[in-house]
Amino acid sequence: MNIDERIERRLGYGTTTGVVVDADALSPVSHRSSPVGRGPDLERLLDALDPAFTGSLPPSMYIHGPKGSGKSAVVTALFARLAAHGGQKQSIQTSTRAVDPVLPEFAYVDLRHAHTRFRLYHDVLSAISDEPVPDHGIGTEELAEELADTVSGRMDVVVALDHTAEPASPSVSTAIEWLSAVNTRIVPVCLGREPPTSINWDPEVSIEFDRYRHHVLVELLTTRVSSGLTQHAITHDQVREVSEWAEGDAHDALAAIMGAALHAEQSDAPTISTADLDIGIEGVPKPCVSLGRVLALSESRQRLLYELVSLSEPDRASVNAATESIAAAPAVDLSPSTVRRILYELADVGLLDRVTAPRSKGKGRPPSRLVPRFPTLLFRELFGQQ
DNA sequence: ACCTGGTCCCGGGCTCGGTTTT
DNA sequence: AAAACCGAGCCCGGGACCAGGT
Numbered sequence: 001m002n003i004d005e006r007i008e009r010r011l012g013y014g015t016t017t018g019v020v021v022d023a024d025a026l027s028p029v030s031h032r033s034s035p036v037g038r039g040p041d042l043e044r045l046l047d048a049l050d051p052a053f054t055g056s057l058p059p060s061m062y063i064h065g066p067k068g069s070g071k072s073a074v075v076t077a078l079f080a081r082l083a084a085h086g087g088q089k090q091s092i093q094t095s096t097r098a099v100d101p102v103l104p105e106f107a108y109v110d111l112r113h114a115h116t117r118f119r120l121y122h123d124v125l126s127a128i129s130d131e132p133v134p135d136h137g138i139g140t141e142e143l144a145e146e147l148a149d150t151v152s153g154r155m156d157v158v159v160a161l162d163h164t165a166e167p168a169s170p171s172v173s174t175a176i177e178w179l180s181a182v183n184t185r186i187v188p189v190c191l192g193r194e195p196p197t198s199i200n201w202d203p204e205v206s207i208e209f210d211r212y213r214h215h216v217l218v219e220l221l222t223t224r225v226s227s228g229l230t231q232h233a234i235t236h237d238q239v240r241e242v243s244e245w246a247e248g249d250a251h252d253a254l255a256a257i258m259g260a261a262l263h264a265e266q267s268d269a270p271t272i273s274t275a276d277l278d279i280g281i282e283g284v285p286k287p288c289v290s291l292g293r294v295l296a297l298s299e300s301r302q303r304l305l306y307e308l309v310s311l312s313e314p315d316r317a318s319v320n321a322a323t324e325s326i327a328a329a330p331a332v333d334l335s336p337s338t339v340r341r342i343l344y345e346l347a348d349v350g351l352l353d354r355v356t357a358p359r360s361k362g363k364g365r366p367p368s369r370l371v372p373r374f375p376t377l378l379f380r381e382l383f384g385q386q
Numbered sequence: 387a388c389c390t391g392g393t394c395c396c397g398g399g400c401t402c403g404g405t406t407t408t
Numbered sequence: 409a410a411a412a413c414c415g416a417g418c419c420c421g422g423g424a425c426c427a428g429g430t
Binding site for chain 2: 320
Binding site for chain 1: 418421423429430
């Protein structure tokens, strides 16, 4: 979206009539180029990376902290900037100074996508190379060699490995193993929620992120809503309320606000009412799985979840009932047995909760109903747009 | 004993770059 | 130059078996 368009929308000349002007600014899965309230942590990161600015190898790092504490936000922003400065090309263009140290290449890789060796090599390679990397028709070992060749001929590479050790992504030690098998000049910067004592890897530097403190989260949310919503769409008290409820988790807070805004938008309201906010908060379960994990699933699995959250209460009362309804949906072309298996798999990785019914009628094991553990309002909206 | 829900696993086939043959 | 073939990862279907209830 260009600047003129943004300004016009703020002035109210845009196509939308509701409270949302920029959904991206509100979204818990999109990171801003200038994160709010994490200045000291950014400095700590830069301190640790300091050797890179003088031409030597920076230390390996482990950045850990709870969900929604800004780890990804800070690292994606920082690496995006550093990548723009990184490599030889940039240093030639800017070599006005006498001594111009060459920065390493910086690459950000999301292990939610790069959850196999093949995809990890693929994503690192496409981040540091200008040439397109095939995603089919080439062996893993072949890809590893190509990556090794690319790296050995160039500078060092610093790779951020985000979302380690989630149910569907590799552990820190596995990812490290995959990378070091290719080249030892690739420096890993891992991000995860587990404490450093339980990751089975010894990083040279370890940095901890704490939950956002209440007033910092309020500031963050205020910044986000000021560019994402129309003026006065949400009150300061409402922002404070969400912040308090979210207990320092920026992901949950943003999901709740965006859910509330979408609900207000549906009724063409000029502001977010108390009822809208309640519904927005209600749409975010506690504890909540990051929306990013849902959006990293394959298309067919997202479709299945979309159908699931669109079901009526009785259809969701048991896994079998849900299976039948979902398999019967016109947009789903999977067999019932596959639908059933995938539903159980999704429950296994924590995206759904199985709540066993206490009912005593009927023979056999009591059925369980499936409860989503992710922001449902937001997911429906985002998936529905596609 | 019997029934239904839940878990685990593997063969087969699809898609799509790369490679060889025509 | 075009067509046929190969093989990589990945998705799908389904069956065997285990768990928990009457």
